[in-house]
Amino acid sequence: MEKVVNLGTFLKKMHKKIILKDLNNRNYYVQDFNKFKKHIIEFHGNGSSIHEENGFVFRIDQKFRDNLFKIKKSD
Secondary structure: OEEOOOOOOOEEEEOOEEEEEOOOOOEEEEOOHHHHHHHHHHHOOOOOEEEEEOOEEEEEOHHHHHHHHHOOOOO
16 A cells, blocks of 8 residues: 555555545545546636535645645556
């Protein structure tokens, strides 16, 4: 398991699966990383906002986006 970031909200890359820690400290397994990333760019591209997905809540800010864009997802 490779730790990518260590923030209040952090990301992990684990055997090509992306896991996001939400605001409630729960692990969310991203099913389609490219779709998730595209949504973040399109709807949360600047500033700070809240993103809810499948009952998981994330604070999207520049640190979150920077860390998200560091992840290289290879299919």
